[in-house]
Amino acid sequence: MKLRFHKMHGLGNDFIVIDARRQPVDLGGAQVRALCDRREGVGCDQLILIEPGEKAEVRMRIWNPDGKPASACGNAARCVVSLTGAPTIETEGGLLTGVTVDDMVSIELPPPRFAHDQIPIADPVDTRPLPMAWDQLSAPDAVNVGNPHLVFFVDDLDAVPLGDLGPRIETDPAFPDRINVNVAEVNDGKVRLRTWERGAGLTRACGTGACATAVAAIGRKLAISPVEVEMDGGTLEISWAPGQNILMRGPATHVFTGDIDMDALA
Numbered sequence: 001m002k003l004r005f006h007k008m009h010g011l012g013n014d015f016i017v018i019d020a021r022r023q024p025v026d027l028g029g030a031q032v033r034a035l036c037d038r039r040e041g042v043g044c045d046q047l048i049l050i051e052p053g054e055k056a057e058v059r060m061r062i063w064n065p066d067g068k069p070a071s072a073c074g075n076a077a078r079c080v081v082s083l084t085g086a087p088t089i090e091t092e093g094g095l096l097t098g099v100t101v102d103d104m105v106s107i108e109l110p111p112p113r114f115a116h117d118q119i120p121i122a123d124p125v126d127t128r129p130l131p132m133a134w135d136q137l138s139a140p141d142a143v144n145v146g147n148p149h150l151v152f153f154v155d156d157l158d159a160v161p162l163g164d165l166g167p168r169i170e171t172d173p174a175f176p177d178r179i180n181v182n183v184a185e186v187n188d189g190k191v192r193l194r195t196w197e198r199g200a201g202l203t204r205a206c207g208t209g210a211c212a213t214a215v216a217a218i219g220r221k222l223a224i225s226p227v228e229v230e231m232d233g234g235t236l237e238i239s240w241a242p243g244q245n246i247l248m249r250g251p252a253t254h255v256f257t258g259d260i261d262m263d264a265l266a
């Protein structure tokens with residue numbers, strides 16, 4: 001069977017996007033892993049399935065390359081708005097609204113949540129900051145922006161071995177759903193960010209990571225909204241005030257459309 005897909009990315013965070021609005025597509029974890037494989041499949045940081053929505057124009061389902069579902073993806077949300085023109089998107093992490101102006105897409109996400117059981121964290125602890133440490137990384141803010149994030153603020157971002165610490169923190173038993181790990185350096189209100197994504201590893205950019213980090217930086221009075229968050233793949237602008245929705249603005253790029261022979265996948 002041939003399956004049509006779009007290869008898209010937001011700041012180098014890349015996606016296989018399958019438009020299943022007209023014809024249902026049923027994918028299991030093994031097929032997701034095979035499609036996401038960069039050598040034997042198409043390769044991507046996340047696989048996105050667009051379906052007809054019940055509460056919104058479209059519904060977006062997200063899988064990480066480990067085959068497990070995720071509840072939010074900021075960079076992919078911009079791609080879905082750009083591809084479909086849909087003004088509203090239903091996700092497991094909440095309803096999103098989107099608008100495209102010139103070549104930039106803005107997405108409004110629901111307000112962040114901070115309670116330990118909303119992250120979730122196994123024990124009833126403070127979350128801003130969370131009193132935990134892993135080697136040189138300590139006292140992060142825990143924020144749920146539709147998916148769970150930790151945000152560590154450090155003096156020297158390049159000195160952090162995120163490839164080693166990321167998987168340890170992601171799978172710490174304190175986080176029953178595992179967690180995305182962000183490390184940020186702030187200079188003169190500008191944020192530089194690297195993210196270890198749950199189920200995906202190091203990526204060039206993470207939209208929800210940028211939102212969680214801007215929220216944490218504004219909360220700690222390290223930055224003022226709108227915050228520019230620079231990642232290896234480029235910069236997002238994030239606006240937020242306490243109690244309000246989060247606004248993320250950035251590009252979405254369509255690279256090519258292809259057909260994959262599902263029977264040829266490992």
Ligand SMILES: N[C@@H](CCC[C@H](N)C(=O)O)C(=O)O
Binds near residue numbers: 070073198203208
């Ligand atoms: N790349 C994304 C986040 C994707 C999901 C994440 N790995 C999770 O498991 O929550 C983004 O741009 O937000």
